[in-house]
Amino acid sequence: MTPLLKQAYDPEKFRQQGQALVNLFADYLKEVQSENTTTKVLNWNEPDVLVKKWQSDLATAPNPDISQFFTEVIDEMIHMHHPKYMGHQVSAVLPLAALGDFFGAFLDTGMGIFEQGTAGVAMEKILIQLLAKKMTIDVEKADGFLTNGGTLGNLTALLCARAKMIEREVWQHGFEGKKYAFLVSEEAHFSINRAIRVMGMGATGLIKVPSDKAYRMDTSQLKNIFQKAKNEGITVIGVVGNACSTSTGAHDDLNAIANFCDANNLWFHIDAAHGGGLLFSKKYRHLLTGINRADSVIIDFHKMLMMPTLVTGVVFKNGNDSYRTFAQKADYLWADSEGHEWYNLAKRTFELTKTSMAFRVFLTLRTYGEQLFEDNLNQLYDLAKTFSDMLQTHPDFETAVPVPDSNIVCFRVVKGGYSELELDELNAQIREKIMKEGEFFIVQTRLRGRLFLRTTFVNPITTKKIVKDLIKKITKLKI
Numbered sequence: 001m002t003p004l005l006k007q008a009y010d011p012e013k014f015r016q017q018g019q020a021l022v023n024l025f026a027d028y029l030k031e032v033q034s035e036n037t038t039t040k041v042l043n044w045n046e047p048d049v050l051v052k053k054w055q056s057d058l059a060t061a062p063n064p065d066i067s068q069f070f071t072e073v074i075d076e077m078i079h080m081h082h083p084k085y086m087g088h089q090v091s092a093v094l095p096l097a098a099l100g101d102f103f104g105a106f107l108d109t110g111m112g113i114f115e116q117g118t119a120g121v122a123m124e125k126i127l128i129q130l131l132a133k134k135m136t137i138d139v140e141k142a143d144g145f146l147t148n149g150g151t152l153g154n155l156t157a158l159l160c161a162r163a164k165m166i167e168r169e170v171w172q173h174g175f176e177g178k179k180y181a182f183l184v185s186e187e188a189h190f191s192i193n194r195a196i197r198v199m200g201m202g203a204t205g206l207i208k209v210p211s212d213k214a215y216r217m218d219t220s221q222l223k224n225i226f227q228k229a230k231n232e233g234i235t236v237i238g239v240v241g242n243a244c245s246t247s248t249g250a251h252d253d254l255n256a257i258a259n260f261c262d263a264n265n266l267w268f269h270i271d272a273a274h275g276g277g278l279l280f281s282k283k284y285r286h287l288l289t290g291i292n293r294a295d296s297v298i299i300d301f302h303k304m305l306m307m308p309t310l311v312t313g314v315v316f317k318n319g320n321d322s323y324r325t326f327a328q329k330a331d332y333l334w335a336d337s338e339g340h341e342w343y344n345l346a347k348r349t350f351e352l353t354k355t356s357m358a359f360r361v362f363l364t365l366r367t368y369g370e371q372l373f374e375d376n377l378n379q380l381y382d383l384a385k386t387f388s389d390m391l392q393t394h395p396d397f398e399t400a401v402p403v404p405d406s407n408i409v410c411f412r413v414v415k416g417g418y419s420e421l422e423l424d425e426l427n428a429q430i431r432e433k434i435m436k437e438g439e440f441f442i443v444q445t446r447l448r449g450r451l452f453l454r455t456t457f458v459n460p461i462t463t464k465k466i467v468k469d470l471i472k473k474i475t476k477l478k479i
C-alpha cells in the first residue's frame with residue numbers, strides 16, 4: 001500500500017472528515033430554519049462562471065481542506081431546505097434519509113443480486129409489499145422492485161406491458177412491421193414519451209388523449225380514440241394514467257381508465273411518481289381511488305416521500321408479469337413461480353449493479369413510522385390549497401385550476417389591457433427576476449400555450465406567512 005492509499009483509507013481520518021461534514025450540515029439546517037435567516041435560496045451564477053471557478057479549484061489538488069470545499073459548494077447550490085424554496089418537485093431531504101443514503105453508499109454492495117445485496121434486497125421486497133398493501137392489492141401476488149428514478153421505472157413497466165400484451169415476442173422478433181400504441185394523457189410526463197420512443201414504437205406509439213378543464217384525462221374520449229387507432233391499423237396495448245400530472249398536479253380518474261382497460265383488455269399503467277405517496281395519507285388517499293386496478297404503478301420516494309434522489313418503487317399487480325420484461329418467453333415459462341428467484345433483482349430491472357436504495361426508506365420507516373409521511377404530505381397539500389385561495393381572492397392573480405389537487409400551484413399575474421403574449425412575457429420576467437434575486441425560488445411552465453408561474457411545496461417548514469410574503473414580493477416587483 002502506498003502512503004497515499006494508506007492515508008485515503010485511514011479510519012481516524014475518515015472519522016474526522018465525517019464528523020466535520022455532519023456538523024456543517026447541522027449548522028446549515030439551523031441557519032435556513034431560523035426565522036431571520038439571511039441565507040438566500042439560490043446565489044445565482046452563470047453556468048460558465050461556475051465551470052471556470054471549479055476548474056481553478058481543482059488545480060489546487062492535492063488540497064486537504066475539505067471543509068472549504070463543502071462550505072463553498074453548499075453556498076453555491078440551491079437550498080432545498082430553505083422554507084422559501086418552492087420550485088421543482090423533489091423533496092427537501094429528510095436528514096435521517098440522507099444518512100441512510102450515505103450508509104448505503106459506503107457499504108455499496110450493489111443490489112442486483114442477492115449474494116451482494118442481502119439485507120438491502122430483503123428490505124426492497126418489504127417496501128414493495130408495503131406499497132402493495134397500501135394499494136389494497138394482493139400482497140402475495142404483487143411484486144416489484146426499486147429503480148433509479150421514475151423515468152426508468154416508467155420504461156421498465158411499459159417494457160413489461162409490451163412483453164405481456166404483444167402476442168408475438170418483440171424481444172425476439174421486433175415489431176415485424178406492426179404498429180402498437182399506448183393511450184396517454186396529453187399531460188403525461190415526457191418520460192412516458194421517451195420510454196415509448198426508446199422501445200422503438202415510434203411517433204405513432206403514443207396516442208394523446210386530451211385533458212379536460214382541470215387538466216385530467218378526458219376519459220370520455222378514450223373509446224373514440226381507441227376506435228380511430230384501430231381503423232388506422234394501430235393496436236393499442238395499454239393506457240397510462242397520471243397520479244398526478246407534473247405540470248399542474250392533476251389526478252386522473254383512475255377508475256374510469258380501469259373500466260376502459262378492463263372492457264378492452266388493455267394494460268393499465270399509473271405514473272404515480274409524484275402523487276403515489278398519498279397512499280400514506282388518510283386525508284388525501286381518495287385521490288388515488290382505483291389505484292388497486294392498475295397492472296403497474298410507479299411511485300417516486302424522492303418526490304413526496306422525503307427521500308434523496310433517486311428511489312422509485314415499481315409495483316406490478318401480478319408479480320409474475322415482471323419476469324417477462326427482459327426475458328424470452330421460454331425463459332419465464334419454465335421458470336414459473338419458485339424458479340423466478342425474486343431476490344436476484346437484476347433479472348427484472350434495467351440496472352445491473354444497482355444502488356442501495358432501500359436503506360434510506362427502511363431506516364426512515366423504522367425510526368419514525370408511516371406517520372411521518374402522512375404528516376408531511378398533509379401539511380404540504382394543505383398549504384397549496386391555502387396559497388391557491390390567497391391567489392384567487394387577489395385581483396392581480398389567476399390560478400390554472402380553481403382548487404389544486406396536489407401540492408403544486410400554477411398561477412400567473414394578470415393585468416387589464418395586456419395581450420396574452422404580453423402576459424406571458426410579464427410572467428416570464430417575474431420568474432427570472434425572482435430566481436436571480438434569490439430570496440424565493442419558484443419555476444414556470446406552459447399550460448395550453450400560456451406561461452404560468454409554478455410552485456411546488458416540498459418543505460414542511462414553509463409557512464402561510466412565507467407564501468403570503470411571496471405574493472407581496474411578486475406584486476411589488478418592478479418589471
Ligand SMILES: *Cc1c(COP(=O)(O)O)cnc(C)c1O
Pocket residue numbers: 089148149150151152154189191244245246271272273274300310312
Ligand atoms: C418526476 C416525474 C417523473 C420522472 O421521474 P424521475 O424520478 O425524475 O425520473 C415521471 N412522471 C411524473 C408524473 C413525474 O412527476
